[in-house]
Amino acid sequence: AQSVTQLDSHVSVSEGTPVLLRCNYSSSYSPSLFWYVQHPNKGLQLLLKYTSAATLVKGINGFEAEFKKSETSFHLTKPSAHMSDAAEYFCVVSEIMNSGGGADGLTFGKGTHLIIQP
Amino acid sequence: DAGITQSPRHKVTETGTPVTLRCHQTENHRYMYWYRQDPGHGLRLIHYSYGVKDTDKGEVSDGYSVSRSKTEDFLLTLESATSSQTSVYFCAISESGISLLTGELFFGEGSRLTVL
Numbered sequence: 001a002q003s004v005t006q007l008d009s010h011v012s013v014s015e016g017t018p019v020l021l022r023c024n025y026s027s028s029y030s031p032s033l034f035w036y037v038q039h040p041n042k043g044l045q046l047l048l049k050y051t052s053a054a055t056l057v058k059g060i061n062g063f064e065a066e067f068k069k070s071e072t073s074f075h076l077t078k079p080s081a082h083m084s085d086a087a088e089y090f091c092v093v094s095e096i097m098n099s100g101g102g103a104d105g106l107t108f109g110k111g112t113h114l115i116i117q118p
Numbered sequence: 119d120a121g122i123t124q125s126p127r128h129k130v131t132e133t134g135t136p137v138t139l140r141c142h143q144t145e146n147h148r149y150m151y152w153y154r155q156d157p158g159h160g161l162r163l164i165h166y167s168y169g170v171k172d173t174d175k176g177e178v179s180d181g182y183s184v185s186r187s188k189t190e191d192f193l194l195t196l197e198s199a200t201s202s203q204t205s206v207y208f209c210a211i212s213e214s215g216i217s218l219l220t221g222e223l224f225f226g227e228g229s230r231l232t233v234l
Binding site for chain 1: 122158159160161162163208210222223225226227228
C-alpha cells in the first residue's frame, strides 16, 4: 500500500527567502509523485510531477522538486518566496492498483499551509 | 482553465435532508471524481466515474451515491445528510485513467456544504 507524509502542517517564511516543503512517501511499486497547489477558495492545480524521467522536476512559478528514491522523499523548493505563493500545498503519490485505472491509485497528503511574511 | 462548474457553491442544510451536488464539465473527459476535503485529512475520494453510467466507490463512499447519465454531468447525492458530511466537496476530471500516472487531474472550485 502507498502512503504520503507531509512533514509540516504549516511553514512560514519571509518574502524573498527560500521555501522548503517536505514530503516523504512509501510505495510498493515505482510511484509517480506530484505537487498540487490550492489557493484560498479555489480548486487544486497541478504544480509539477515526477513520472520516472529526470529526478529533478521543474514546475510552474519557479518551484521545483527532487525525487530521492534512497530517502523516499519528494521535497518541494523555491529559491525566493513571493507573496502570491501563500497557499495550501499537497503532495500526491500515484500507483495504478487495478485494471480499471481508477482514482483509488491516488493518495493525497494532508497538506502544508505556506505563509509568506512581508 | 479547465471547464468545470460545480453547483451550488455554498449550501446550508439540516440533518436528514437530501442534498445533490452537481459537477458539469465542458472538456469531454471520460473520468470524473468526487472528493471531500477536511482539515487534517487532505482530499479523500468518495466516488468516481469512468464513463456514462459507469461508477465505482472510493475510500469514503458510505452515505453517498452518484449518477452519471451524460458525459458532462456527474451528480453526488447525500440521501440523508448528517453533520459528519459537513465538508468542502471537489469535483475533478481527467482525460483517461492512465492520466493518473501523469497526475493530470483538473479540479472545480469546490462546493462548501454545512449540515446543521
